[in-house]
Amino acid sequence: MARGSGNIRGARIGSGPLGEPERGDLAPRTTVSFWCGKDHHTQLSFAVEAVVPETWDCPRCGLPAGRDRDDVPVAEGTSRYLTHMGFVRQRRSQEDGEILLNEALAKLRGTS
Known part of the structure; x- marks a missing residue:
């Protein structure tokens, strides 16, 4: 069985050099935690100057999630x-x- 060289393992061909110098620095970010009614925890990164929403849809169950773990938003009844x-x-x-x-x-x- 022939073994290939591992020179480009983990990178796409033609993607260019990896790292920050060529792409520029990332905008300053803040991490915000959200909790849903099923106690799922989600951490999201937002730019520092961005307006952070009060609620976010939980990616695991779809219920609305809030920033306060003890006071989670209630899903609107259908x-x-x-x-x-x-x-x-x-x-x-x-x-x-x-x-x-x-x-x-x-x-x-x-x-x-």
């Missing part, structure tokens, strides 16, 4: 799925439905 009949029942009472049904049946029977 509304339950409603069928067409569910929406109708929000707008009309059972009695209104009976009246409309009787009117429609009367029209179909031709007795109105």
